[in-house]
Amino acid sequence: MIDFSGKVLLLTGANGAISRAVARLFFRHGALCVLTDLDEDGVKGFARELDPDVVRILALRQDAAVAEDAERAVDAAVEKFGRIDALVTAAGLYRDRLVSEMSEAEWRQSIAINLDGVFHSCRAAIPHLAEGSAIVNIASMAGHRGSYAHAHYAAAKGGVLSLTRSLALELAPRTRVNAVSPGLIEGPMVQPLIAKKPELIPNTPMKRLGTPEEVAGVVAFLCSDLARFVTGETIHVNGGLHIAS
Template sequence: MRQAAMPAKTVSYDFTGRTLFLTGAGGGIPAAIAKLFAASGANLFLTDLHPDSLAVLAGELGDNTSLAIHPLDVSDPEAVTAAAEACRDRFEKIDYVVTGAGLYEDGTVDGMADEVWRRGIAVNLDGVFHTVRAGLPHMPDGGAVVNIASMAGHRGSFGHAPYSAAKGAVLALTRSLAQEVASRNIRCNAISPGLIDTPMVRGLMQERGGEMLNMTPLGRLGTPKEVAEVAAFLCSDGAAFLTAETIHVNGGVYIAS
């Protein structure tokens, strides 16, 4: 397998005075998004189910008056509404909503308990709906929503039916929402990451790493930062005429399907 080129230098964005509402912030990709937006001057309202992961991320971001952390279960609609209101109270508005919270559990359909299915849908689909619905009333015209979907939403994923089914639905939700909020000049797009170097993917790589990399034209795993760069672009003025789209970030592996 050929040696792949290294990622390009970070593109600069200016989000000064803008506010990001981010779910699942303690995860690999959302944490990279938080760091990039912080470096671009944004106010950050970071949520996650696990307070410890939020505390670690806050420590990495340093002493920052433009940062707020908020423990949140995105499957709880009332809690999500309260979090969005807390973000508005702290920063006056929400310019960007990025739905990074996710749940990836193993198990085939033939032996799957109802609660496993419901839990996967509750986090990966209902959580996106709750978050976007709660954020919209506090978004000024010209804002942006970025939903983190997955290649699994296009191809399916053996042993991860709730996850892939929910992510496929997120793609449709994104397209529907884009039509509904276009009159406010709010754009809504999705990102479908492929094999990104995160804890979730490392387990898969132990089982099928060689096979998966051989199917990837660029011949390597992506990095969370590379997904974050796309999220920042979709929120930026550079994407002002881009809505209802899904951007694949997977090194070309999707064409191998």
């Protein structure tokens, strides 16, 4: 059984569909939650839904691309709860743009949020990670396969996969570091893609979209004692689409 009682979660990009599912699951299993997002009002409203008394939760604004924001978030987490037991980096930006039409600013923005943001949060958290702690970085199937009109996103997520493995080597045995690569998961981000490529669902062996809760369950497993000998790995959550295509 998963039990996060008294454990401290720091979750970036906490107002997204997958992130909200992660926060709900950790909170339900007893975690103390520090939730950050660029949308300060959105993440604070979500935090009040989870914990109306705001006893086991802290919500903050964080721009993933800004190193100082990561440091402030970590400092606030440690000031309120004393340490970090689980860091889940879920902040991301996913926008359509062909390389031939992509500006340098668009490239750099995607790399800054999707890759640099993971680096900033991990680096800031390292001195405060508890013994037996875990980091889970949210990657993407795009990081393994590439993605049409999303080269900047795919390149960043490929970097996240390599960063995850390197951190696993650096931080063991005190901290385990793994990644989760979602495929087509229900939520606003996937709807335009399905509209353009409806064949993706029948081409998925499970014949449906995944749910944010199904991704959250894998994240929780990797942060729990059930995965205490798992590090440097990536778990795909895509209903078999990666192997079928």
